[in-house]
Amino acid sequence: MPTSRKGGLRTAPVLVPALLAFGAAALCGGGLIASVAPAAGCPPLAGAQPVAVTAWAADGDAHGVTGYLFRNGEALIPVRGLVERTGRIYWDESGQTVTLLGPRDVLSVHVPGGRAETRIAVLNGEVIAAHAVRCEEQVYLPADLVATVLHLEVAVPSDDRGERMSR
Numbered sequence: 145m146p147t148s149r150k151g152g153l154r155t156a157p158v159l160v161p162a163l164l165a166f167g168a169a170a171l172c173g174g175g176l177i178a179s180v181a182p183a184a185g186c187p188p189l190a191g192a193q194p195v196a197v198t199a200w201a202a203d204g205d206a207h208g209v210t211g212y213l214f215r216n217g218e219a220l221i222p223v224r225g226l227v228e229r230t231g232r233i234y235w236d237e238s239g240q241t242v243t244l245l246g247p248r249d250v251l252s253v254h255v256p257g258g259r260a261e262t263r264i265a266v267l268n269g270e271v272i273a274a275h276a277v278r279c280e281e282q283v284y285l286p287a288d289l290v291a292t293v294l295h296l297e298v299a300v301p302s303d304d305r306g307e308r309m310s311r
Contacts, residue, residue, distance in 0.1 A: 186279035188261040189220075197221050197287065200297040201230040211287060211300060219300040220277055220284035227285075231294035242283045246293040255283055267293070 192212035197219070199207050207229045211221040223242055227233050232245040243252045253265045255278035265274035267289075277284040291298040 186277070188277040189279060189284070191215070192220070195219070195301045197226065198299045199226050199230050199291075202295060205230075212284065213300065218275060219287040220275065221287045221290060221298065221300075223283045223285060225282075227290060227294065230296055240278075242285075244285075244290065244293050247295055249293040251285075251289065251293045253283070253285065265289070 189212050192214045194210050195213045197209055197211035199209075199221075201207070207226055209222055209226040211219050211226075213219045221227070223233060223244075227244065234243045234245070235241075236243070239254065240256050241252055241254045243250065249268055251265055251267050251274075253262065253274065253276045255262055255276055261275065261277045263273060263275055265272055265276060265285075267274075274286055274289055276286075287298045287300050290296065
């Protein structure tokens with residue numbers, strides 16, 4: 145069952161009506177599955193399915209981008225294009241680190257140059273498990289973690305054609 149993160153690292157299941165799935169898809173260009181191919185030449189995203197992702201900021205504005213859904217149900221969303229429109233984000237070029245500043249949380253992820261991935265992040269000063277991918281000058285982070293840190297609602301189609309919501 146899909147989970148969402150609320151107020152730190154707690155999890156709770158969230159059900160989303162089918163109507164919301166179609167509304168989110170319409171905002172992202174009219175379809176649950178994004179029309180772009182996976183990032184070519186990016187091994188960490190190989191096998192992931194491109195999906196249309198919608199995030200709602202605190203002011204109610206909806207923003208859509210292409211994320212990637214893995215077979216295990218994990219969804220990674222791009223920092224640039226989605227997160228930069230909905231929250232405060234900083235990129236440290238010399239340290240190859242992306243930092244998201246939320247109302248109560250700070251998330252930092254070090255993604256070494258080139259095409260790489262990592263399985264760790266720092267949330268509020270504590271090391272946590274978090275899958276992050278850097279490909280073609282783009283950083284992808286877990287949708288539920290981004291939603292938690294930035295207090296967003298994020299809709300991601302799931303592998304069973306339903307939709308899951310993180311907040």
